[in-house]
Amino acid sequence: MAKSLTQEFVKGLWDEVPPFRLVLGLCPTLAVTKAVENGIGMGVATTFVLVFSNILISSMRNVIPSKVRIASFIVIIATFVTIAELLMQAYTYPLFKKLGIFIPLIVVNCIILGRAEAFASKRGVFRSFLDGLGIGIGFTLSLVALAAVRELLGTGSLTFWVKPIQILGPSFKPFSFMVEAPGAFVALGLMLCIMNLAGRK
């Protein structure tokens, strides 16, 4: 059963990568992937919260009575979300504006509460740290991949940081369906299908 430390980290990148394998945290996935930049911002913010809440929860796992454990997890997670919110407001204001209510909503991202409940409340601090980091990076990569597909097809350019970079030539007609809500669902559905195909071998 016991996995090696590397495995704890690596599993978040493919075997249990959210939101594809663990179908959790769909709202931010769909909402912020209009541009790669937003995907990176959301991914980093979520990873930050995930890593720190995992560390704190696992180090307090013997102190927290099991009856109030969910309430305690929520307080801890909400605290780190607010820290992320304040820091983003202070240092990356345009991104903070673009992500809008989805930053406070990290608090109800089921990935984080799910990891706290299923992993960090039962394992050691270092393992929980690796787990949080792995899942967080996996989540970020998924967001970036989905955002890249949507933005490229929807606008013909990619925005890694602040300025969009034109990728497809001027003859490309932007398929603006992709950057709107319906495109988000369809793109995620098809990417999930590709993941399933790739995972079958």
Place this chain on the structure above:
Amino acid sequence: MREMIKMVVVLTVLCLFSGGLLAAIKNKTKERIKLQLLEYVKGPAVRTIFEGASNDPIADRFDLKEGDIVRNFFVGVFEGKPRALAIETFGKGGYGGDVGLMVGIDTKEDKLIGVGVTTHSETPGMGARAETDPSFVTQFKNLSLKEPFKVTQDGGSINALSGATLTSRAVCAAATDASKIYQQLKPQLIEKLKEFEK
């Protein structure tokens, strides 16, 4: 019973810890957040109004009390002299609420340098054109502060945005308000401006 006490203690400690940590971080980041708000919400309007200024109008700013209200002024340096001021006012009665307006004033000649809409909740494509359509706000350029600003329907000189008279009125009201504040505080403002001379 012991379990109950433990539960309450753990939750209280957690909440206190959380509150304390957040308050500390809030205090640390307060100044920066204020700066960022100025830079990104008011900054674009101020910079457009003070185009060609040789200083950074966001960095060069001061507060002045008018009665109980603290007003924020931005300073523009032109031809080596700090001669322009920008102030934000809010015009009541827009279609979707108050319209925030940044008003630039030339203190040497007592005229408007320009205005720019900062915050509004007007209808896109209608009242929101006050922010996006430059031909509307450029009408305010170089107008004298002697008379209140009015749209043509009210006997003034500003052509209202078609279909958005309410918004246009709110913008005029905000500009008039700014001009009043400036004229009231002029002596103190001129004093303050001298501090920015280099």
Place this chain on the structure above:
Amino acid sequence: MGDYFVLAISSIFINNILLAQYLGNCPFLGTSKKMETAVGMGMAVIFVLVMAGIITWITNTFFLVKFDLEYLRTVVFILVIASLVQFVEMFLKKSIPALYAGLGIFLPLITTNCAVMGVCLILVNEEYNFMQALVASFCYAVGFALALILFAGVRERILLARVPTPLQDTSIALVTAGILSLTFFAFKGMV
């Protein structure tokens, strides 16, 4: 009155919480496999969301704004919602067992339903007054239930269709949701 009508229409259809605002997608996919569960979840959300909307609105206006504690909003809101859900669950269990039997299992899921938290934040961000907050939270919840129930109807049919293996389950559900979202997209520009 007209303003409230516009607010209601835009909250139910144009800014539909699931299909246009992307909030509450986990229960949207999780509880839409069967019509029965979809109806249960929809009703539970209407029930909790209206209460949560009002209570967080009051907390924000009379407590957070007053004492300049707006930076604690996220923490306070989630705690208010979590305890509200807990309280509703206990209350229903004791007083209205029939209703509890129907909604009970959905209640714990609602704490982490971002639709609830999301609407509470939207109400505050849009600076609605009390009546507007009440109407908007009810209509957002109705929009949620409407989309969820429609979607469950479609998904029950999908079970009968032959879907290629890699597309099965969540994947085809997402593509279907996209098409449903496209129909709601047509409401844009109505107001």
